[in-house]
Amino acid sequence: MDGIPFRLPVSCAGCSHLFITQILKKNKIKATADVTCGLIGCFPHMETYSLQKCMGSSIALAHGYNVATDHKENFVAMIGDGGFWATGINGLMNLIFNDSQSTTIIVDNSCLAMTGGQHIASSDFGFNYKPENKLEIAKICEAVGVKDIVTVDAYEYENLEKTILNAVNAPTNSVVIVKKPCVTRFKLPKGLVHHIDQEMCTQCRKCINIGCLAIESKKTNDGKVKIVINEDLCVGCGLCPTTCKFNAIKS
The missing domain is CATH 3.40.50.970 (Thiamin diphosphate (ThDP)-binding fold, Pyr/PP domains)
Structure with a gap:
């Protein structure tokens, strides 16, 4: 392994x-x-x-x-x-x-x-x-x-x-x-897909702690880590925006 x-x-x-x-x-x-x-x-x-x-x-x-x-x-x-x-x-x-x-x-x-x-x-x-x-x-x-x-x-x-x-x-x-x-x-129909506004995101990780498969942690080219939403996996359920007090998650 x-x-x-x-x-x-x-x-x-x-x-x-x-x-x-x-x-x-x-x-x-x-x-x-x-x-x-x-x-x-x-x-x-x-x-x-x-x-x-x-x-x-x-x-x-x-x-x-x-x-x-x-x-x-x-x-x-x-x-x-x-x-x-x-x-x-x-x-x-x-x-x-x-x-x-x-x-x-x-x-x-x-x-x-x-x-x-x-x-x-x-x-x-x-x-x-x-x-x-x-x-x-x-x-x-x-x-x-x-x-x-x-x-x-x-x-x-x-x-x-x-x-x-x-x-x-x-x-x-x-x-x-x-x-x-x-x-x-x-296979429920998708709602509005969400994304994270990187300018407003503070990397508090509240959203990733939800445990949703569509919310990912990725390394950028400069070696930093950012939280992103995989738009292919997101179903638009609307849960993640409720965790973000900075309003960085948008549809």
């Missing part, structure tokens, strides 16, 4: 998980991660999730720590739709049964993205898919007793942030369903 440069893992450009990790990190919200594409948030360059164990475990982990600390820590659980249908729903039912005030964020990208985009119970496709057999995550959460359920588009950053903060501060159990089809599995 000699000669292969070290590189930390990153998410696909436009991945809805990036919006969640950014909001949790910005607001210093403690959270548990599941085995999802958002697992990258556990790595040092992301520093978003404090705990992670196995697929479907994040809800039970958050619930356990909140009970152990008498809800003084207030951990939030992040789980994908695949993990939710696997065993996450069991943790949610246990949370409800024990009258916990925990918040769960369910990332609904319409497939089991981390293993190749296979269909799940809430997908709009599958080997024997019939629309009438599709399960709705929100309805299942309501059926097991969740008090506060909100569904929001992942790319609506301000609305998503407000929704998560409201759920975290609510005096009851809550679920935030963050919807956006997997950008790799479903």
